[in-house]
Amino acid sequence: MAAPLNGTYTPHPDPLDQPLKTALVRLASGISPASVAMAQVDWLTHLAVLPSKQSALAMSAWRKSFSWLQYAASCGWKPDASHCIDPPPDDKRFSHAAWQLPPYNALAQGFLLAQQWWGEATTDVRGVSRHHEELAAFIVRQWLDMLSPSNSPVLNPQVLGETVRKGGFNFVDGFANWWRDALAVAADGRPRHVEEFRPGKAVALTPGKVVHRNALVELIQYAPSTPKVGKEPVLIVPSWIMKYYILDLTPDDSLVKYLVDQGHTVFIVSWRNPGAADRELGLDDYLECGVLDAVAAVQRLCPGTQVHAAGYCLGGTLLAMGAAVLGARKDHALRTVTLIAGQVDFQEPGELGLFMDESQVAFLEDLMAEWGYLDGRRMAGAFQLINSKDLVWSKLLHEYLMGAHTPMTALRAWNADATRLPARMHGEYLRRLYMDNQLADGEYRFRGQPVSLRAIRVPLFVLATERDHVSPWPSVFKVLRLAHAPARFVLTSGGHNVGVVNPPSGPAAHEKASYRWADHPVDEVAADPLAWFATARQERGSWWTCWHEWLHRHDSGSVPARAVRDVRFGGKVVPAPGTHVFQE
Template sequence: MAEQTGTESKMIDATELSKAMTSIAERSQRIVADFLTRQAADPTAAAADPLNIGNAFMEMTAKLMSDPAKLVEANLNLWQDYMSLWQNTARRMLGEETQPVVAPDSGDRRFKDEMWQENEIFDFIKQSYLLSARWMQGVVKNVEGLDDHTAKKVDFYTRQFVDAMAPSNFVLTNPEVLRATVETRGENLLKGLNNLLDDLERGKGNLAIKMTDYDAFKVGENIAVTPGKVVFQTDLMQLIQYDPTTPQAFEKPLLILPPWINKFYILDLRPKNSLIKWAVDQGHTVFVISWVNPDEKLAHKGFGDYMLEGPLAAIDAIEKATGSRQVNAAGYCLGGTLLACTLAYLAAKGEDRIASATFFTTMTDFKDPGELGVFIDEEQLSALETRMNQAGFLDGRDMATTFNMMRANDLIWSFVVNNYLLGKDPFPFDLLYWNSDSTRMPAAMHSFYLRKMYQENRLVEPGAIELNGVKIDLGNIKTPLYMLSTREDHIAPWQSTYALTQNVSGPIKFVLSASGHIAGVVNPPAANKYCYWTNAKKPKNPEVWLAGATQVEGSWWTDWQKWVEKFAGKQVPARQPGDGKLKAIEAAPGSYVQVKAV
C-alpha cells in the first residue's frame, strides 16, 4: 500500500469546507451592509475624489500628450528592453547563462523566494514587472510643465499603483503562494479569506490590516513597563514621573514631549531599548507626557491648548514635585515642533524655564515636508476638515493609513501576502503593535497644524503664529539645542529639519543618525548598531554640512548624555514619585495611554 503523503493528509473535509464558506458568505453580507449604511450617513462619502488625484493625473496626461515624441521614445526603450528580456529568457530555457536585464533593489523583500531567480518563468514575470514599473515611473517623472506639488502627487500615486500591481501580490504569480496552495490544498486561501473578513470587521467595513499579534502585548505588562507614577494630569495629558535607579540624580529633571500623533511608549517598548529607562539609569529624574486619546469632547482644543496644558503645565508641576524651576526638555517629531513653539513663547515672555532642549526628528520649516506634502492642498484639507468637523476629531486610522502608504511594500503589501494569500498570522512585534495603536487628533488642533505649518509654513515667519495671545519668533530662541535627525527619515526629511539651525539664536549641536524615523532614534548603545555624524560648523546647505561631517560608530545616546550633562546641574538625592508636593495618582503607564482609538 502506498504510504499516505503529508499533502494527502491535509485534504479539507467537504462538510467543514461548506460550513466555512457559508460562514464567510454571511459575514461578508453583514460587513457590506454595515459599510453601506455608514457610507449613506456620511456626507463626505459622496466625494468622488477627496484626495484630488484625478485632477493631478489629468493635468499630467495633458502635458504628456503635448510632447508625443518623448512618449514614443520611452515606449521604444521599453520595447527594446522587452526584446532583450525575451531573448535572455529563451537562452535560459536552452540552458545558457544570462545576465538579468533588470534586477530588484537589494533590499526588495518581495522577490526573496529562490524561485524568482531559479525558475525561468517566474524570473521573466519578475523582470517584466520591474521593466514596466521603471518605464511607468520614468514617464511620469519626466513630464515637463507640472508644478512641483502636482508632480510629486503624480509620482507618489504612480508608485502606489506600481506597488499594488507587483506579481508578488497575486496568487497565480507568486511562487511562494502557489507552493503553499498546493501543499495545503487551498487551506491557506481559506484561512486568508477569514483573516481578511476579520480585518474588515475590526475596521467596520474599512480594511484594518492586522500587522502583529495584538493579544501578545499589553501596555504596562510587557511593553511600557518602566516603573513610575502619574503625578499630574490635565484634559490633554498625564505627567509620568519614573522611579529612580541611582542614589543621586541631576538637579534639573528631564521632560520628554512625545508626539500626540502616536503614543509615548515608542520610547519605552522594552527595557533593553527604552530611552526612558536608559535616561533614568544615567541619573536623570525623568518626566514624560502621555497625551490623551481625544474624542469629540475635545474637538475645540487647539495647538495653543496643547502648549498650555502640555509642556507649560508640566514644567509648573515638575517644580512642585522636585523644587527645580528649570528642566531639560526633549521633543520627538510633532512633540519637538510643540517644544520649539514653547521655547519661542517663553522667550517672548522673558522666561527661562527650559535650560536645554533636545529635538528628535523635528520639523519647524515645512517648505519641503517630503512625501507628506502630497496630502497638503486646499481640496484635500477642505475634505479632511469636513470629516473632522463632523466627528470632532481625525480618526487615528486615517493618519495610520497615510504613514503606511509612504512605505506600502513593507507596511501594506507584505501583510496582504502573509495574512490573506499565505493565510498566516502576523508575527508578534512590539514596534508594529505600537504602530497599530493609533490616536485621534482634535479637529481644531489638527486643522491649525496642517494649515499654519504644512500648508502656509508660518512657523518660520517671525510673529506669523500666535499662541495664547503671544506672537512667537523662532529667532528669539537662545536656549542651547541638541538636534537629532535621521538620514533615511521618510516623515521628517533630515534636510528639512536641519533648517532650524539657521533660524534660532542660541548654540546648536546638530547630529545625524543612520536609519529612519524610529530606528535611528530608538538605538540603544548596547545594540551597537548604526552610526551618526557630527559637524561643529553650521553651513546653510545641509548637504555641505554632511560633506564635512565626521562619522562616529554606535549610538548617539552617549553623545547626547555628554552634552545634556552640562545643563543638568549638580547631583542631588534621587527623588521618588509622590514624595514632593505632587502625590501619585496611579501607576505608570497611566490610564490615558490605555484608551484605544478603535
C-alpha cells in the same frame, strides 16, 4: 472638557454635503478624490501636448523592451545572466533566491523596467505643478505595487513553493487570516493579541507616578534607579497622534528606563485622548498645556534648576515652538532642547505632503466637522499608502498567500493604539504649519505674539532617521539654520519609529545600527544636507549613548536622587502609566 481654551473653530460645512462627504471618506480612506483627479488631469493634459516627451517615452519603451527580450532569451539557458535593472535598495520583493530562477527572473526584470518607465512618464512633464507631479507619480506607484507579480499567487515562486509544500492549505490559512482581519475592520476592532500588551502589564513598566495634571495632559515622573542624578531633569514631550509609551515599551527597549538607569530624572507627558466635545481645542492649547505648563510643573517639582526638554515627532515641533516662546520671554527655564524626528520647516515634508493641498485639507475639515475629531485610524491609512510595499502588500504575501501568522509585538501593538485629533487643532496644524509654513517663515503667532525660532538660543540636539517617511531627515536638518543655537545633528539608521526605539544593548538591540553626527557652532552649518552627510562622523551602535553623553556634558552637576512625590488626584496617588493611556 467641552469648553474651548482658545476661541472658536470656524469651518462649518453645509449639512447637505455631509452624507456624500462621509461616504467618500470611507470609500477613499480619507483621500480627497478631487485632489487625485486634479493631479491626474494636470499630468495627462500637459503630457498630451508634449510630442518631445512622448517620443522620448516611446524610445525608452523600445530600449527597455529590447533589453528585456535579450535578457529573457538568455536567462533560460544562463540563469546568472546580467540583470537589465537592479531594484531600488529598499525594495525587497524580489530578493528571495527563487526570483533568480527562470522564468521568474524575467518576470521580475520586466516589472522593474516597467516601473522605471512609469517613473519617467510621471516626472519632468513641463507645465505640471510640482505637487501634482508628485501626487501623480505616487498614484502610479500605488497601482504598480498592487500589480506586482510578487502579489500574484500564480506568478510568485515563493507562494507556489509554499503551496506545493503545504498541499494548498496555505490558502486555507490565508483565507482564515483575511476573514479574521475583515471581521475586525467591520467591527471597528483592534488586531488580535494586542490585549497581551496592555500598558502597565507588558509595556510602560518603568516605575513612576503622575505628579501633575491639566486639561490636556498627565505628567509622569519616574522613580530614580541611581543614588545620584543629573541636576537638570529631562522632560519628554511625545507626539499626540499615538500614545506616549512608544518611548517606554518593554524593559529591553525603553528609552525612559535607559535614561533613568543612566542617572537622569525623567518626566514624560501623556496626552489625553480627545473626543467630540473637544472639537474647539486648538494648537495654542496644546502648546500651552503640553509644553509651557509641563515645563513650569517640572520646575516646581525640581526647584532651582533648568530643564532638558525633548520632543518626539509632533512633540518636537511643539517643543520648538515652546522653546521659541520661552526664549522671546527671556525665560531661562530650558537648559537644552532635543528634537527627535521633529520638523519645523514644512516646505519639503516628504510624502505626507502629497496629502496637503486645499482640496485635501478642506475634505478633512468637512470630515472632522461631523465628528469633532480625526480618528487616528484614518491617519494610519495615509501612512499605510505611503509605505504600501511594507505595510500592505508584504502583509498580503505573508499572511494571505503564504498563510503565515505575523506575531504581535510591543511595537505593533502600540501602533494599533491610535488616538484622536481635535478638529480645530488638526485643521490649524495642517494649514498654519504644513500648507503655510508659518513657523519656519516667522509668521506663526501664539496667543497673538509672534513665534520666532531665532529666539531658541540654548544648545540643540537634533535627531533624524535615514528612512523616515513622516519627517524626512533633510527637512529635519533645516532647524539648524532657523534657530540661533549651537547644535549637534545626529542621523541614525532606521525609520521613524524603529530608528528611534534603538537600545544600545540587550535582546532588542539592532546589530547593524549606526549613526552619523557632527557638532555645529551657532549659525555654522552646511547649506546642503548631502554635504553634511558626506563629512559627518559615523559610529556603530545606538544613538541613545550619544544623546546621554551630550546631556551629561550639559548638566551643571549632580544631586542626590529625587524621590517621586505622592500627588493625589481624586484622593488617590496615580502610578505610572497614568490614566490617559487607557482612554479608547
